[in-house]
Amino acid sequence: MTAIFFSSFSDRTKKACGIFILLLLTFFNTFAQNNILVFQSDFGLKDGAVSAMKGVAMGVSPDLKLFDVTHEIPAYNIWEASYRLVQTAPYWPAGTVFVSVCDPGVGTDRKSVVLLTKSGHYFVTPDNGTLTLIAEQLGIQEVREIDEAKNRRKNSNESYTFHGRDVYAFTGARLASKTITYEQVGPKLPDQVVMIPYQKPSFEQGKVKGTIPILDIQYGNVWTDIDKKLFNQLGIKIGDVIKVQVFNGTDKVYEGTVKYVNTFGEVKEGADVGYFNSLLNFSLGVNMASFSEKYKVMSGNTWRVVLSK
Amino acid sequence: MTAIFFSSFSDRTKKACGIFILLLLTFFNTFAQNNILVFQSDFGLKDGAVSAMKGVAMGVSPDLKLFDVTHEIPAYNIWEASYRLVQTAPYWPAGTVFVSVCDPGVGTDRKSVVLLTKSGHYFVTPDNGTLTLIAEQLGIQEVREIDEAKNRRKNSNESYTFHGRDVYAFTGARLASKTITYEQVGPKLPDQVVMIPYQKPSFEQGKVKGTIPILDIQYGNVWTDIDKKLFNQLGIKIGDVIKVQVFNGTDKVYEGTVKYVNTFGEVKEGADVGYFNSLLNFSLGVNMASFSEKYKVMSGNTWRVVLSK
């Protein structure tokens, strides 16, 4: 059929069409769901909540492959939920569907949405700020509101408090398994999501300023939001010493110098270092120990870092 | 063959047969194992015990899909094991096989069984009370004792203490992958399992009484075993105030009033509420905080709740 259809065109038209179709296929391939469904929540793993969500997904399609970001987001900590998504999503193939449930406003009028990013990842979540960093770093392709009249587990209307199971896991599973198309999620919304305000990093008067969005909790390293390009304006090279100040609000919590290294192995045990972490953000650490514990440095919007030569 | 066989009957007989076969297929479909194997234990995730169980399962059949309820059941807490199963199993498709290993009596003469429920779920476990709530809420279709002469990992007789790996994971994997039929698990037992005794909720003299089987640990909410039907006998409506007393044994631990809401978002931060949780049981919570911590309320058989208008 395609061949017959094509034979009525000139060679030039055919070639243009071919390229167009190729582009179209590439486009759809990039955005096509791939049966991979990745969960994140603040539920913890001590009760059965995560398992109930996965059971619902398996009920939708046994062909789904289920994974997790983490379920240890501190209760109601939307900022950290946002951070964990952006830390991991880019490493998953395009087409992967993420379900994130950190939902202090469950049952209120916050919208339930599915964001499709320019990178081709899907995010099923309450639109409460969880998408802040994803929207900024992966870009908004399209946002749709979940139509709960169609995309809600049968007979689940009695329960008002577990949308993770009844709406998000259910919708995510239907989307990831192509039981529904992205359009069938529900009506299109404007290309925007609820954003948590935060101070952007900057270079001023020979100093680089940033915040500490999160700790590398397992090791006690302190991660900033200062990227390499900004840092390089200081003109500091590997092996040099960096002057560091850390503030919580207006309190100075730490002032000192650290060696700028590629890896911890370049200094002896117990030495303080500055380095770029696995997300290529400037970080503070102690070889074989915890910078956070040693200097009582924590994370959050009120925590700021100032770096200079 | 079927066609030839059928042609010798009248149309009416054929129709009746057809319906019968359809019912039969539906029945078998409901109870047919589906390659999904879900693990629960009190092993924790810090050592390799859970991984060893999953390795054994993958050795039985690489087509199995392995999941978890939780492995953070407090050590030896059979009651909580029972609760977590009933909290999650109904959300998994019929045919799913659960392996639960909370087994303080490992190596003693407690029976190893596989329960098939009326809902079509299978539970592989020591029969030590773990099945209490599952048997009550999903119903007993059949119980079989595991024949360890046939259903035990090869060369595992030297080890007396890890039946989770050598008997339960192995048998569960063989059952879920249809390597064995349910009948091949072992001999049929009477339709009963070991039950943990507990006080059933009731309505007396204008008051509803219940117990606190479990806490919603991640958020500190207090879950009771009082369902909506029982609660509704109080004649309390959304927005009304509920009088609540909590006892541990004979000690009154809490007395106060809470607002009856659908969701936490209906009250301001820090306000106490009564609501129905995701399992549709009456629960006590504080918006954005922990009821359990605030009022030192815990869970277990000795913890009772009394509600009135």
Next chain:
Amino acid sequence: MTAIFFSSFSDRTKKACGIFILLLLTFFNTFAQNNILVFQSDFGLKDGAVSAMKGVAMGVSPDLKLFDVTHEIPAYNIWEASYRLVQTAPYWPAGTVFVSVCDPGVGTDRKSVVLLTKSGHYFVTPDNGTLTLIAEQLGIQEVREIDEAKNRRKNSNESYTFHGRDVYAFTGARLASKTITYEQVGPKLPDQVVMIPYQKPSFEQGKVKGTIPILDIQYGNVWTDIDKKLFNQLGIKIGDVIKVQVFNGTDKVYEGTVKYVNTFGEVKEGADVGYFNSLLNFSLGVNMASFSEKYKVMSGNTWRVVLSK
């Protein structure tokens, strides 16, 4: 082709060839990767590091089946990483690929290797002692160094600190999915790995001496490295009493007697026992309580046990 080739040989030669080919197939079957990839790390599950590794693996091949040993190895504890691998690997089918990332020397010149054991399991890891117990107990078939020019995630050279994601998960996924052969991992190394030195258990002058490599943390049992063959030289039988001394360095931490049992159920609650654990090593426990807590016994190279009649 095979048939034509074979017809030129005598029957006897054919038979011999047949057996040889069968052996060859068996051999290759034992060592063939099976799409199963099992992760271990000291990352914990609170951030997104493990998820990023799994995302990379899914990007390599969506047909992979991903599992975990544990991610709760204490930070930088290579000895425990080694122990957890040997506790679990033998229960996974031959052909399984393990990725272990406990890597205090990330970015230094420790080698990145893939060990193939005589049992047909693959281990992708920094060669920093992690392979000590695996090499001893499963045997070294071959060791290859990862050629990072070929086996490293694209565009990941900027990050020096997350080889788990950029090198080990990536290489493990390519190997497990047969995207590369074992030979394509990189150049062959001598048949040896970095070994952590430790005291081997022994029988001297009527006493069995061993170390406490690890605690059974969930229950507080104390696991030694004394196997049944060594223990049996004491001539102690089930039901007998064992004299036990525990030392930390030269300090005697515990001295007492325990009953030798098959299972905890043989004694009353709170009684001390000696038994063989699920890895068939001699262990100390308390029925329904923690030996480690009761007597302040911990684990590590400096902790020694002496048993006598």
